[in-house]
Amino acid sequence: MDIDFGTIMFFALAIVAVVPAFMVVLARDIVRVAFWLLASLCGVAGLYILLGADFLGLTQVLVYIGGILVLILFGIMMTSKDPLHEKATASGKRSPVTGLVTGALVFAVLAAVIVGVGFEENKGVSGGEPTTTKLGEVLLTDYVLPFELVSVLLLFVLCGAAYMARRRREDAHA
C-alpha cells in the first residue's frame, strides 16, 4: 500500500468535482441540475482544503453553496409559473454549431489563462500559522484598494437590487 493518501483523496475529490459537472450539462430537470452543481462545488471545496487552503475551501462552501445555490433554487421555485409540473429546462431552438463554437471559445480562453499563469510549487506560505492570519494581513495591506473597491461595488449592487425590487409608490396604494 504505497499509494499516498493525498493522491487517493485528490482523485476521489476530482471525480466528485468533474462527474457532477458533466451531469449539470446533461441533466434535463433544472432542479436536478442545481443539485449536481452542489456536488461539483463540494468537490472543488474539498480540493481547496486538500491543497491546504482551508479558508478558501470554506469560503467556497459559504458563498457558493450557502448563498448562490440556495438563491438559484429559490429563484427557480419563485419564478416558474407552475413549479410542480414545469420541471424541464427551457429548450428553445437548439443549434449544435452555436453551442460548439461558444464551448470552444470558452475552453480556449480558460486554457490560455490557465497555461499562462504558470503555477509555482507550493511554497508553504502559511508555515504553521493559520492561513487566515496571512490572508487578513495581505487583504488589509497589499490588496486593500481592490478589497475596498469590491466591497463598494457590492454595496452599489445591493442598493441597485433594492431599488429595482421595491414597489413603486403608486403601486403601493393600489
Add this chain to the structure above:
Amino acid sequence: MSMDTKTLVDWVLGSDAGFWWRFAGVAAAWALPITLWVSLVGLISIWLERKISAHIQCRLGPMEVGPHGALQTIADGVKLLAKEDLIPDGADRMLFALAPILAFAGTFVSFAVIPFGPDLIITDLDTGLYFLAAIGSLEAIGVIAAGWASNNKWALFGSVRAATQVVCYEIPMGLAFVTVAAVAGTLSMTEIVEQQNGMLWNWYLFRNPFMPLAFISYYIASLAECKRAPFDLPEAESELVSGFHTEYSGMRFAIFFLAEYAAMYVVSALAVVLFLGGWYTGIAPVDKALAASPLWGNVVGALVIITKSFALIFVQMWLRWTLPRVRLDQMMHLCLKVMVPIGMFVLVFAALWQALLPYAGALNGREALYPTLGSVTGLVVFLVLVIGGWMWVRGVIRATTSYKTANYRT
C-alpha cells in the same frame, strides 16, 4: 485530543498497522460516540419538549411508558422504524431520498468543531467558527430538496419559506460571529473558550457593553436557523399541514426530526462556546482546580458545557410553547430592518472598543482598569436589557383586553 486518539488507536492496533486501518480507527473512535450522542440528544430533548409543552399547557404529557414517560421516545422510535416508507407517485425519487441525508449530514458535520471539554474536541480547526458558518447552510439545502422532491404544494411552500428564512438570518448570525471573532482575535473554538477563563464577568457575554446585544441577536437568529417557533414558518402545522416534511413517513421523517433536535443542540452549544464561557464554571478557583487534572477538567468541563447547552435548549422550548408564530413579512422585517442594523452597530462599536481602549489605558497608565470597565458596563447593559425587556413585555401583556377581562387574581 486528535493526537490522543491516534495514540489510542496505535495502542489498540499496534504501531505497525497500515495507514488505512489507523485512519478507520481514528474515524471510528470519534464517529461512534458522536452518533450515540446525537441520538441521545434527540431522545432526551424530544422527551423534554413533550413534558415542557405539556406543563406549560397545564397537562401531564406522556406518563405511560417508563417513569414519567421517559421511554416514550424509544417506543415512538420503534414505531417509526416499523412504519411503511412512502414515496409519493409524482416525487423526484432521487432527491426525495437524498433530502433527509443532506439535512442530517449538515448538522452532524458541525459536531466536528463543537467542543465538549478542553481536550474533547474532534478537530480544533484554525477556522472552526468559519467552518460552522459555512456548513450550516447544508441543512437548509436538505430542507429545500425535501420540499421540492415531494411534489406537493404545501411542502414546496414550506421549503420556499425555509430558503427565505435561512438566507435572511444568516446575516445577523454572521455579524454576531464576526463580532466574537473581532473580540477574540481567533476563529479556533478552544482558543475562544480559553479567553473566557476566570470569573463569570470574563465571559464574552459581559466582555464589553455591546456583547449582550450580540448574544441576543445571535440567539434570535439561531432560532430562525433551526426553524424553531416563533420562526417555524417552514413547518407551520396550522397552515401547511407540516410544511417541508409533509410527505415523509417512517425513518426518513425520523431523520428530519433528529436533525432538527441535533441542530438545536449545535446552536445552543455554540452560544455557550461563544458567549457563556464554554467549559468554564465562571468561578475562577474551581476552574483553576479543575484545570490541574486533565481527567476532571474534561469530565466536569463536558458536564458544564452540556448543562449550559440544555439550559438554552430549555429556553428554546419555553419560547416555542409561549409565542405565536410570526408572519412572513414580520420575519423579514425583524431580520433586515431590526437585527441587521443592530448587528452592524454592535460589530462596529465592539471593534472600536477592542481597538481603542488599550490605547486609552496605555495613555493614562491604568491598563488594568479597562477590562474591568468593560465587564462592569457589560453586566449593567445585560441587566438593563433583561429587566427592561421583562418590564416591557409585562406592560404589553397587561395592556391587552384579554388580560384586563380575565380575572387572574382570584
